Amino acid sequence: MSEENQKKSTLIDWDSRYAGRVPYLKSSAIRDLLTLTNQPGIISLAGGLPAPEAFPVTEIKAAFNEVLEKESTKALQYGTTEGYIPLKEYLCESMRKYGVPAEVGNVIITNGAQQGLDMVGRLFVDEKTVVCTEGPTYLGALQTWTFHGAKYCTVPIDKEGMRTDLLPELFRQHHFKFIYALPNFQNPGGVTMSLERRQELANFAQKYGVFIIEDDPYGNLRYEGKDVAPIVSLAKDNTFYLGTVSKTLAPGLRCAWVVAPEAVISKNVLAKQSSDLFTSMLLQMAVHKIYTSGMLKDHVANVRVLYKERRDAMLTAMDKHMPKDVIWTRPEGGLFLWVTVPSIVNTTEIFEKAIENGVAYVPGVAFYPNKVEDGLHTMRLNFSYNNPEKTKKVLNV
Amino acid sequence: MSEENQKKSTLIDWDSRYAGRVPYLKSSAIRDLLTLTNQPGIISLAGGLPAPEAFPVTEIKAAFNEVLEKESTKALQYGTTEGYIPLKEYLCESMRKYGVPAEVGNVIITNGAQQGLDMVGRLFVDEKTVVCTEGPTYLGALQTWTFHGAKYCTVPIDKEGMRTDLLPELFRQHHFKFIYALPNFQNPGGVTMSLERRQELANFAQKYGVFIIEDDPYGNLRYEGKDVAPIVSLAKDNTFYLGTVSKTLAPGLRCAWVVAPEAVISKNVLAKQSSDLFTSMLLQMAVHKIYTSGMLKDHVANVRVLYKERRDAMLTAMDKHMPKDVIWTRPEGGLFLWVTVPSIVNTTEIFEKAIENGVAYVPGVAFYPNKVEDGLHTMRLNFSYNNPEKTKKVLNV
Structure with missing residues (x-):
């Protein structure tokens, strides 16, 4: 492209070109927060990742x-x-x-x-x-x-x-x-x-x-x-x-x-x-x-054993270390615990402090479509991704 | 589900549930026509498929x-x-x-x-x-x-x-x-x-x-x-x-x-x-x-040789067999020839006859968003998928 043409070119104001629905397309504040969890040294209980050890x-x-x-x-x-x-x-x-x-x-x-x-x-x-x-x-x-x-x-x-x-x-x-x-x-x-x-x-x-x-x-x-x-x-x-x-x-x-x-x-x-x-x-x-191939039944059985261990380790650590006025679900399966803290604690506000201490979770507000207050005092913890030793280490801090 | 519940269940009128944009979501008449091209025995010049022989x-x-x-x-x-x-x-x-x-x-x-x-x-x-x-x-x-x-x-x-x-x-x-x-x-x-x-x-x-x-x-x-x-x-x-x-x-x-x-x-x-x-x-x-891996340059060179052969075979066969008042493009690359037939011939109307004779193409109307008449007398032919012998066989019919 010649320099002359370069000069003629008018930069497009993209914001004025987007379709009517694009303002609804937002990166949630939560997703932005969660980019912090990818820092080295952070033990993340935030994601919903399966354990890589479980991949066949x-x-x-x-x-x-x-x-x-x-x-x-x-x-x-x-x-x-x-x-x-x-x-x-x-x-x-x-x-x-x-x-x-x-x-x-x-x-x-x-x-x-x-x-x-x-x-x-x-x-x-x-x-x-x-x-x-x-x-x-x-x-x-x-x-x-x-x-x-x-x-x-x-x-x-x-x-x-x-x-x-x-x-x-x-x-x-x-x-x-x-x-x-x-x-x-x-x-x-x-x-x-x-x-x-x-x-x-x-x-x-x-x-x-x-x-x-x-x-x-x-x-x-x-x-x-x-x-x-x-x-x-x-x-x-x-x-x-x-x-x-x-x-x-x-x-x-x-x-x-x-x-x-x-x-x-x-x-x-x-x-x-x-x-x-x-x-x-x-x-x-x-x-x-x-x-x-016929491997699925045994494989799923193995994954269940692995994740049950991890769930139990997290539940044990929670019982041992969490203050009395914190409550959480005891799931029969899946990947997550849902934790409710006292109403004086705002889980979005303490998130950065948690990161400073090397651990990440997802603040509850992320999971509600409407009123922010609905999830202020809750958080989601994942137990499938990290091994129990790591989880214990985190919760022992 | 109990029989009683079965009886209570009201079938949903799905058409009344779709979002406002769904009427724009149409299977084109052309795509429906093209399902015919998958019949056994049809030599299809309709698709835009690469040659499987070219997969590395x-x-x-x-x-x-x-x-x-x-x-x-x-x-x-x-x-x-x-x-x-x-x-x-x-x-x-x-x-x-x-x-x-x-x-x-x-x-x-x-x-x-x-x-x-x-x-x-x-x-x-x-x-x-x-x-x-x-x-x-x-x-x-x-x-x-x-x-x-x-x-x-x-x-x-x-x-x-x-x-x-x-x-x-x-x-x-x-x-x-x-x-x-x-x-x-x-x-x-x-x-x-x-x-x-x-x-x-x-x-x-x-x-x-x-x-x-x-x-x-x-x-x-x-x-x-x-x-x-x-x-x-x-x-x-x-x-x-x-x-x-x-x-x-x-x-x-x-x-x-x-x-x-x-x-x-x-x-x-x-x-x-x-x-x-x-x-x-x-x-x-x-x-x-x-x-x-460094294979790309040679691979692309080989694919070019293969497709050039196929393009040339199709062009030669077209020259030999097509009536004088039919014209077509001579592409320097890619996968397709675009053919224009005399205005007394409607390529959508003769499509079924072509299928009866064992060959498929895409009628030109498929490629125009507005007025149907724009493509009435045109068709697209693919030369990459079939081997030249097959193409010749088809065009010699």
């Missing part, structure tokens, strides 16, 4: 080798938006065993569960949409739906999960379009929704014509107690079920799935087609190889 | 093995939304050689180039947005931007590419926000934009404060003639440059990138975070290994 590396490597050896043409070419059919068939079968009524036409493979949440946003959320979430709830769902224009109402949780008794009154006030539920080892609350509550939620959805997004990343990670029937098994025509390999195999495989009524899946396919065409066949075929 | 399977397998051997913890864990820094550094360096001014802060890795186009849609397109595309243009860009609310005006192309002389008048009429250009071996037109036209486009963008999306999937696939400077090198503050590994390595690796002003990349990061959190580190690290 040998099996993953063997699967990639086999797929590239035998089916490279299919694995490396463009693939269908719907997903790799043998993987979908396998998932359907294992989900049916788990109580999820799924046929191949009910399933789409997504690039991680976040993409499933985004598809829900693309298809169902605009500026007229009210979403009912649990309070607290998953940060990533709020981020995408807020971008698509969502307003929110929240239903509190207690030790049996979502307070379904409050739904009719909330609906009268807010006319929400759908309810977002994390029924197993809730992120961040750590609680599991009882069967009674699930049934009550299913009945509510059917009676009021609302639908449910059942997000179940941790369902396989139960360390005690018995599986509870998935919501989708109680209200199959009203429920989107989201599953993923991220917590049982590895997040880097980017394979997740949505189970939903067939008519909606066909719209999901169009929404995904415009988003990113397809999810890598190589990844899907490798996941399928791993699943059908 | 051995190198890809070695790369996955090495990454999983040495860096599995990083490759399989959650990754950053921005992308794998060593890959971004490599891309910046090679793009600078190619004339694209890129630093790491100017780049985001996307899950294929379609995701880059969707990011542009998320950030810049709403119902008030007019987009100026070449006519004809890439189908996938139209699909995502239409979903985000775009209206269109089109600027025709001739053998030197976009008719940039028409831009000021088009702008006066339509006040478009940005211009979408495929300057190298255009999809579907097959033409390459001359340096003069690129400079004129750059000048126009700078003078009128519009920006340019420069989509360059085929830039490396030149079979004759000399590289022309990328538009971004002429208007770096006004241009988004989109690159991808899909056509030179393999689509199944799902690695592409956007180069843009740093302020916009930070918004892109937020948009991607809400879409799918991150692109698989395993895929990015494998691509990085392949790129830095």
Whole structure:
């Protein structure tokens, strides 16, 4: 480019060019805070990361080798938006065993569960949409739906999960379009929704014509107690079920799935087609190889042993070291503890102090879509990522 | 679920639940037609698929093995939304050689180039947005931007590419926000934009404060003639440059990138975070290994030889067999020929007849956002996927 042209060029004022929805696209203050947790020397209880020791590396490597050896043409070419059919068939079968009524036409493979949440946003959320979430709830769902224009109402949780008794009154006030539920080892609350509550939620959805997004990343990670029937098994025509390999195999495989009524899946396919065409066949075929190798049952059992140890170590350390007026959940599975501190303590305010002392957590406010005060005195602690010795070391400080 | 509850359940009328933008989310009639091309026995000149013989399977397998051997913890864990820094550094360096001014802060890795186009849609397109595309243009860009609310005006192309002389008048009429250009071996037109036209486009963008999306999937696939400077090198503050590994390595690796002003990349990061959190580190690290193994130069040279042969075979067969009043482009690279038939022939109407005769193409109407008549007498033919013998066989029918 000539100097003359350089001079003629007018810098674009990008802020004036963005679409109307872009102001909703914010890096939460929390995400900014959390960049601090990546500093060397910080022991982070903040993330939601699986333990790298739990990745079945040998099996993953063997699967990639086999797929590239035998089916490279299919694995490396463009693939269908719907997903790799043998993987979908396998998932359907294992989900049916788990109580999820799924046929191949009910399933789409997504690039991680976040993409499933985004598809829900693309298809169902605009500026007229009210979403009912649990309070607290998953940060990533709020981020995408807020971008698509969502307003929110929240239903509190207690030790049996979502307070379904409050739904009719909330609906009268807010006319929400759908309810977002994390029924197993809730992120961040750590609680599991009882069967009674699930049934009550299913009945509510059917009676009021609302639908449910059942997000179940941790369902396989139960360390005690018995599986509870998935919501989708109680209200199959009203429920989107989201599953993923991220917590049982590895997040880097980017394979997740949505189970939903067939008519909606066909719209999901169009929404995904415009988003990113397809999810890598190589990844899907490798996941399928791993699943059908027969290693999954033992692997999940091992992961459960590892995470149970870590949960127990954290609970023991909490019992030993936390002041009496601090309370926390005792999750039957999943990755997180939810901690409530006395109301004189603001967990966002003490966050920097915690960082100075070498430990990070997520302040509770991050998990609420509306009023900031809702989470002021709470925090989420992750127990899956660090080994127990490290966790003890931190909590002994 | 009890029978009683089954009876109580009311089926949801999904159509009444969709967001306001969903009516824009259509499977084009063309995509439906194209499902016909997957029938056994059909030789398809319709897709935009690279030749599977061109996938560097051995190198890809070695790369996955090495990454999983040495860096599995990083490759399989959650990754950053921005992308794998060593890959971004490599891309910046090679793009600078190619004339694209890129630093790491100017780049985001996307899950294929379609995701880059969707990011542009998320950030810049709403119902008030007019987009100026070449006519004809890439189908996938139209699909995502239409979903985000775009209206269109089109600027025709001739053998030197976009008719940039028409831009000021088009702008006066339509006040478009940005211009979408495929300057190298255009999809579907097959033409390459001359340096003069690129400079004129750059000048126009700078003078009128519009920006340019420069989509360059085929830039490396030149079979004759000399590289022309990328538009971004002429208007770096006004241009988004989109690159991808899909056509030179393999689509199944799902690695592409956007180069843009740093302020916009930070918004892109937020948009991607809400879409799918991150692109698989395993895929990015494998691509990085392949790129830095030193194989790329020879590999691209080989692919060029293969595709040049296929282009020449198709051109020879066209010369030999096509009626005199049919004309077509003679692309210097890329994957496509653009064919114009006499105005008494409607390429959509004869499509089914072509399928009956065992050959598929894409009717021209698919590539125009507005008036259907624009593409009635044109079609796109792909020469990269089938081998020359097959192509000859088809055209000899």
